[in-house]
Amino acid sequence: MSPRTTRGQGRLYDSVVDTIGNTPCIRVNNLAPEHVELYVKAEFFNPAASVKDRLAISIIEEAERRGDLRPGQTVVEATSGNTGIGLAMVCAAKGYPLVLTMAESFSVERRKLMRFLGAKVVLTPRELKGFGMYQKAVELAEANGWFLAHQFETPDNATIHENTTGAEIIADFAGKRLDYFVTGYGTGGTVTGVARVLRKARPETKIILSEPANAQLVGSGIKQQRGSDGAPAVGHSAFEPHPIQGWTPDFIPLVLQEAIDNGGYDELVPVSGPAGMEWSRKLAAREGILTGVSGGASFAVAMQVAEKAPQGSVILAMLPDTGERYLSTPLFENVEEVMTEEEIALMKSTPGYQMAGA
Numbered sequence: 001m002s003p004r005t006t007r008g009q010g011r012l013y014d015s016v017v018d019t020i021g022n023t024p025c026i027r028v029n030n031l032a033p034e035h036v037e038l039y040v041k042a043e044f045f046n047p048a049a050s051v052k053d054r055l056a057i058s059i060i061e062e063a064e065r066r067g068d069l070r071p072g073q074t075v076v077e078a079t080s081g082n083t084g085i086g087l088a089m090v091c092a093a094k095g096y097p098l099v100l101t102m103a104e105s106f107s108v109e110r111r112k113l114m115r116f117l118g119a120k121v122v123l124t125p126r127e128l129k130g131f132g133m134y135q136k137a138v139e140l141a142e143a144n145g146w147f148l149a150h151q152f153e154t155p156d157n158a159t160i161h162e163n164t165t166g167a168e169i170i171a172d173f174a175g176k177r178l179d180y181f182v183t184g185y186g187t188g189g190t191v192t193g194v195a196r197v198l199r200k201a202r203p204e205t206k207i208i209l210s211e212p213a214n215a216q217l218v219g220s221g222i223k224q225q226r227g228s229d230g231a232p233a234v235g236h237s238a239f240e241p242h243p244i245q246g247w248t249p250d251f252i253p254l255v256l257q258e259a260i261d262n263g264g265y266d267e268l269v270p271v272s273g274p275a276g277m278e279w280s281r282k283l284a285a286r287e288g289i290l291t292g293v294s295g296g297a298s299f300a301v302a303m304q305v306a307e308k309a310p311q312g313s314v315i316l317a318m319l320p321d322t323g324e325r326y327l328s329t330p331l332f333e334n335v336e337e338v339m340t341e342e343e344i345a346l347m348k349s350t351p352g353y354q355m356a357g358a
Helices: 052-066 082-094 110-115 124-146 154-171 189-201 254-261 272-289 291-306 339-346
Strands: 026-027 037-042 075-078 098-103 120-124 180-183 204-214 267-271 314-319
Touching: 037 154, 052 082, 075 082, 075 124, 082 098, 082 110, 098 124, 098 180, 098 267, 110 120, 120 124, 120 204, 154 254, 154 291, 180 189, 180 291, 189 204, 189 254, 204 291, 254 267, 267 291, 272 291
Parallel strands: 037 314, 075 098, 098 120, 180 204, 180 314, 204 267
Antiparallel strands: 026 037
């Protein structure tokens, strides 16, 4: 094996936002069943470490093109974290003030990252769930004349995934099988946009959509009540709180409705929060791939698909973000801050440099 070398990108970048996209599809070697090839699309390679960087740049730049967003105008949006972090990065780079609304139940490190990137974060009561933080953003936008990002309704959401995420998948699997594509949904932009591309270019690829087992909004078959602009009128009756942050708010987003209505997926597979955490931990410990609960949940479903898939099948699962977004959550609750007994024994196995009191 020859030493690794690198050659650079062959270009210089004018802004951090120009580095969004072109994330790698990485083969899973140690966890995947031997009869399949299993890949993950690692969205934590985006500059603010999640798939929502794509959505953030699309919302801002398309609004600029239309003239909907004025220079210096404040942007406001409701977020579970990743969209807010992506918007904070984009707004910092482009000079827009940003206010984010966020239910207090989401991880502390997310709100700290948004504030670190210059945004203001307004917390809403956890019992009001995603609908509460959404309504707060609407209220603030109307009261102050701010630009509301509308991530759950804007056509700019699915379009960016059609033009970038889907296009990248087609390019990366050119000349190769791609039998299954597995993803969850938050706003629904990924599955809707990628489905537009795969249905045309790779119709043989089965699209597997997942949602939390205890919050099966799509699986319930109950339609979402909407206002005249497509925004949710009320929270969805099938929702229950779940630990897969970033997935499945307490309403069905308008962006996702296209995939529901137009056959944008072939199978809907529920997954539990504990399964998402288990596979996130296994990806880290066995593959060196650091992703959050949502990535673990997508991968859990991909493993279910892999076990039943025919010999030689090729599967791609979306990993929306990095595991570092979850340090204060149950995902890391069994990771010790102090030395374990085994680590103490290793320390004591040689005479020097020992911690006192261990």
